Amino acid sequence: MGKTIAEKVLSSHSRIDARAGDMVIASVDYCMSQDGTSTMMIRELESLGFTAPKTAKGMAMVIDHNSPCPSVDVAKIHDRMRVFARGRSITLFDVGAGVCHQVIPESGKVVPGDLIVGADSHTCTYGALNACATGLGSADVAAAAHTGKLWFKVPYSLQINVGGGFPEWVGAKDLALHTTATLTSDGATYKSIEYTGAAIQSLDMDGRLTLANMAVETGAKFCPFACDKKTSIWLSSHGISSLKPVFSDEDASFEKCLEFDASALVPKVAKPHAVDNVCDASSLKGTQIQQAFLGTCTNGRLSDLVAAATILKGRQVKHGVRLIVAPASRAVLSEALDLGVVGALLKSGATFVAPGCGPCVGTHAGIPSDGENVISTANRNFRGRMGNNKDVGIYLASPTTVDASALKGEITDPREVASK
Amino acid sequence: MILEGKAHRFVLNDDINTDYIISGRYKFKIDDMNELATHVMEDIDPDFASKVRRGDMIVAGRNFGCGSSREQAPRALKAAGVSAVVAKSYARIFYRSSFNIGLPLVECDTDWIKDGDTLRIDLGTGIVTSVTTGNNVRAALIPRTMQILLADGGLIPHMKKHDGFALE
Numbered sequence: 249m250g251k252t253i254a255e256k257v258l259s260s261h262s263r264i265d266a267r268a269g270d271m272v273i274a275s276v277d278y279c280m281s282q283d284g285t286s287t288m289m290i291r292e293l294e295s296l297g298f299t300a301p302k303t304a305k306g307m308a309m310v311i312d313h314n315s316p317c318p319s320v321d322v323a324k325i326h327d328r329m330r331v332f333a334r335g336r337s338i339t340l341f342d343v344g345a346g347v348c349h350q351v352i353p354e355s356g357k358v359v360p361g362d363l364i365v366g367a368d369s370h371t372c373t374y375g376a377l378n379a380c381a382t383g384l385g386s387a388d389v390a391a392a393a394h395t396g397k398l399w400f401k402v403p404y405s406l407q408i409n410v411g412g413g414f415p416e417w418v419g420a421k422d423l424a425l426h427t428t429a430t431l432t433s434d435g436a437t438y439k440s441i442e443y444t445g446a447a448i449q450s451l452d453m454d455g456r457l458t459l460a461n462m463a464v465e466t467g468a469k470f471c472p473f474a475c476d477k478k479t480s481i482w483l484s485s486h487g488i489s490s491l492k493p494v495f496s497d498e499d500a501s502f503e504k505c506l507e508f509d510a511s512a513l514v515p516k517v518a519k520p521h522a523v524d525n526v527c528d529a530s531s532l533k534g535t536q537i538q539q540a541f542l543g544t545c546t547n548g549r550l551s552d553l554v555a556a557a558t559i560l561k562g563r564q565v566k567h568g569v570r571l572i573v574a575p576a577s578r579a580v581l582s583e584a585l586d587l588g589v590v591g592a593l594l595k596s597g598a599t600f601v602a603p604g605c606g607p608c609v610g611t612h613a614g615i616p617s618d619g620e621n622v623i624s625t626a627n628r629n630f631r632g633r634m635g636n637n638k639d640v641g642i643y644l645a646s647p648t649t650v651d652a653s654a655l656k657g658e659i660t661d662p663r664e665v666a667s668k
Numbered sequence: 669m670i671l672e673g674k675a676h677r678f679v680l681n682d683d684i685n686t687d688y689i690i691s692g693r694y695k696f697k698i699d700d701m702n703e704l705a706t707h708v709m710e711d712i713d714p715d716f717a718s719k720v721r722r723g724d725m726i727v728a729g730r731n732f733g734c735g736s737s738r739e740q741a742p743r744a745l746k747a748a749g750v751s752a753v754v755a756k757s758y759a760r761i762f763y764r765s766s767f768n769i770g771l772p773l774v775e776c777d778t779d780w781i782k783d784g785d786t787l788r789i790d791l792g793t794g795i796v797t798s799v800t801t802g803n804n805v806r807a808a809l810i811p812r813t814m815q816i817l818l819a820d821g822g823l824i825p826h827m828k829k830h831d832g833f834a835l836e
Contacts, residue, residue, distance in 0.1 A: 271813060273836070369736050385765030387823045397832075399813065610692045635693055
């Protein structure tokens with residue numbers, strides 16, 4: 249019987265023939281934490297007498313969730329991270345570098361076949377690069393950093409085969425929302441999701457990162473993609489040339505196989521206050537919005553900004569709507585500047601905030617007022633998520649749907665404005 | 669070990685996420701778990717932090733603790749005095765983190781438990797009893813890995829005790 253990617257990666261990292269359901273102690277290649285999760289990890293590491301990470305490729309701490317710092321209390325947390333990282337061989341990505349799940353792949357620390365853990369639930373994003381990566385609490389990441397190892401239950405795998413081609417103005421985010429609606433918020437708990445099929449092959453790396461990012465919204469542990477030409481070109485452009493890709497075997501055992509047809513997809517929106525509360529964007533016509541947010545570890549990448557600019561170029565955001573843009577990293581911002589994307593968005597009325605998480609987690613950079621509706625490219629729309637729980641409705645959608653909505657002042661299917 | 673305390677239920681039953689357990693409004697700026705404990709569950713029950721007493725239990729439906737990896741969620745619950753969570757199922761990261769910091773999670777049907785019931789949980793046998801109504805149910809066995817972590821007081825104390833992992 250063949251193996252899934254998760255079984256292969258956990259076998260190679262534990263040096264035993266691991267199968268779904270087994271418990272293994274596996275060596276970890278890399279680990280990370282961010283400014284919302286680092287202090288608890290630091291306290292545990294100090295108590296263990298930690299001097300340097302034992303993970304094969306080290307570790308990173310990223311200041312991204314409250315960046316630049318919005319308060320004196322947070323400044324103390326950031327200072328604690330900087331002081332701790334110094335002299336302990338920890339890479340610190342400071343203010344302005346970007347969202348952890350963009351800057352870490354950009355830094356070349358994620359390669360095919362890796363096993364990575366992070367004190368952030370969206371660590372599963374790295375699966376797009378043919379790795380097994382998962383979010384954990386701070387104590388687990390401290391244990392991995394201190395010993396270079398961690399215990400894992402080998403997950404059962406689900407296969408999602410996506411055939412057909414994406415229609416124009418429909419993409420990875422719409423598919424991610426469709427998957428979440430189909431599996432529901434716990435349909436893949438403790439599972440590894442493997443996306444396959446022609447539509448997946450057609451996606452660029454940014455789109456695959458979007459899909460892998462949202463796997464945790466179904467409860468998934470890993471979301472490893474196959475490695476192909478696009479993966480190797482992306483890695484090569486980030487300084488990685490020698491690859492050892494991992495593929496699932498033809499006769500690997502999947503707990504469940506789902507079949508989706510990309511050509512039947514339409515622009516989707518997740519309504520308040522659950523990510524699996526999904527409907528067609530067109531069905532929400534007339535729902536007024538006061539804020540639109542383009543960014544995050546889900547959709548703040550170059551192709552997302554380019555797609556948004558395609559909708560907005562030469563047009564104006566509706567009076568009364570605040571469009572906030574947070575590029576996923578300094579590199580993304582820089583490339584978007586070179587391509588004229590930043591200028592196009594600014595001229596349309598967009599407000600740029602620093603590369604990082606922006607207003608996604610509700611600490612700064614765009615907290616909505618009572619009773620407002622926000623349409624966002626983020627991955628979570630829980631009540632109060634953006635810092636205000638008083639009748640704020642957060643709607644999740646693709647970059648083009650968000651910007652079409654900013655243009656009209658109400659939730660809008662991007663095909664409606666793109667065709668005019 | 670036997671735990672006894674009052675059951676707290678919420679209007680929301682399924683998918684109680686870690687943002688609801690402890691909001692980002694607080695968890696990003698407050699690093700003291702006792703202070704965070706005064707805001708626990710605030711977005712779905714503003715009075716919870718003032719009602720909860722040491723030893724009380726949270727009772728919920730499916731997928732408790734989904735969403736963000738914030739370990740402040742189980743830590744703030746524990747600091748607020750919560751002795752255990754009883755739910756139909758849990759999200760993965762919250763599940764590991766709770767045992768890592770010494771907060772037991774019990775998995776069983778919970779529809780029969782009413783808000784305010786006094787519960788008695790025998791972590792050894794898995795029997796969950798409502799002292800109030802006399803009803804009881806046998807919970808799923810806590811996996812051996814989690815039992816070891818719980819007995820050692822959590823993951824980091826476990827690692828100090830054994831100089832690494834001793835889970836197999």
